[in-house]
Amino acid sequence: MSVTRRELYEQVWSMPMMHLAKHYGLSNKGLSKICDKYKIPRPSHGYWINRKPTKRYKKIPLPKHKTENIDELYSLRDLSQDFKTLPEITKELVDVKKIHASILLKENLDEAHPLIKQSAKILNRIQPDPSGLIIPSQNCLDIKVSKNGLERALLIMDAILRAFDDNGFKVSIVERETKVKIHEASVKFSMIEEIEMIWRTPHEHSLEGKYHFGHGTFDSSRGPNGKLALVITDSDWLYNDRFQQNWRDTKKVRLENKINRFITALVRVAVAKQED
Numbered sequence: 002m003s004v005t006r007r008e009l010y011e012q013v014w015s016m017p018m019m020h021l022a023k024h025y026g027l028s029n030k031g032l033s034k035i036c037d038k039y040k041i042p043r044p045s046h047g048y049w050i051n052r053k054p055t056k057r058y059k060k061i062p063l064p065k066h067k068t069e070n071i072d073e074l075y076s077l078r079d080l081s082q083d084f085k086t087l088p089e090i091t092k093e094l095v096d097v098k099k100i101h102a103s104i105l106l107k108e109n110l111d112e113a114h115p116l117i118k119q120s121a122k123i124l125n126r127i128q129p130d131p132s133g134l135i136i137p138s139q140n141c142l143d144i145k146v147s148k149n150g151l152e153r154a155l156l157i158m159d160a161i162l163r164a165f166d167d168n169g170f171k172v173s174i175v176e177r178e179t180k181v182k183i184h185e186a187s188v189k190f191s192m193i194e195e196i197e198m199i200w201r202t203p204h205e206h207s208l209e210g211k212y213h214f215g216h217g218t219f220d221s222s223r224g225p226n227g228k229l230a231l232v233i234t235d236s237d238w239l240y241n242d243r244f245q246q247n248w249r250d251t252k253k254v255r256l257e258n259k260i261n262r263f264i265t266a267l268v269r270v271a272v273a274k275q276e277d
Contacts, residue, residue: 004071010041010063017049019185019275029275040066046273097268101261103167106160110152114162116142116172117155124151132196133224143179143191143234147225150194154229158192160260161231178234183271189235190267195228195249229256231263233270 012021013036022032036043042061107113110121120142127135134145146154162172165181172181180187230249245266248259 005069006039006041006066006071007063007069009036009039009071013041013043014060017272017275018043035071039068039071040064046275049272097265100164100168100264100268103164104160104260104264105163106156106257106260108156110155110159113155113159114166116162116174117159120144120158121151121155124155134194134196137177139176140174141177142174143177143189144193146192146194146229147227150225150227150229154192154194157229157231157257157260160257161264164260164264181267181271183268184275186271186274188233188267188270188274190263191232191234193230193232194225195230196223197226198223231256231259233266235270235274 018032019029022029027035033043035041041063044060110117113121119140120137123138123141124135124144127138129135129148133147135148135151137144142158144151144154144158165172170181170183172179174180178189179191180189228250230247232247248256248263248266250256
């Protein structure tokens with residue numbers, strides 16, 4: 002029995018395309034083309050993340066069309082029960098609470114994740130650049146921190162990698178980028194240490210020879226300040242105002258206590274990329 006436009010329309014607005022497509026044995030792109038052909042409006046990826054009754058994410062009415070039945074689609078099974086029991090999109094794709102429960106910060110790197118051990122060897126051999134940061138080479142996790150902040154950065158990253166591993170999501174290094182694959186989407190992320198201006202009292206000048214007058218009372222230079230940050234570096238989402246891109250140390254909360262929020266954000270971006 003073929004599916005009607007009204008039926009597909011209701012299904013499209015009740016379940017994410019990537020899941021609906023699987024019921025029909027199609028790819029996300031294949032089902033999207035059918036929707037376009039029969040003038041069936043689809044939700045934007047933001048609809049499934051926000052689910053707020055705003056004009057931007059309002060359900061678009063089904064327009065009229067000369068054809069009612071969609072011959073390309075046949076009901077493989079009754080989906081009504083799936084729609085009733087479908088949880089929120091992020092919870093369906095990934096059990097975020099389970100990932101949070103598997104986050105474990107260790108005191109040392111003795112039994113670190115293989116990618117952490119591999120990166121630690123590389124980073125420990127690299128001399129800091131003029132700003133005081135170690136810039137990773139190929140085959141190394143995207144960690145840009147000072148020598149003083151390296152061990153702490155590796156411990157935080159180790160907790161993240163282990164949490165993803167425990168839940169079946171693979172973290173990989175592609176050239177100089179770090180990616181985690183969550184189902185069908187990969188999201189890039191990194192660890193950095195903040196750079197700030199450091200002011201110092203100038204040395205005493207010798208009265209012999211020429212004297213060079215300065216413009217200020219202090220000498221200044223730029224250097225790492227010890228504050229670490231986790232950053233989503235995926236270029237498609239870097240300047241998307243619906244997603245927070247970085248989590249950093251603050252006076253009240255250390256970055257170690259924000260790992261769960263960072264992982265949740267990575268999952269949300271992965272979901273949005275799959276629905277795009």
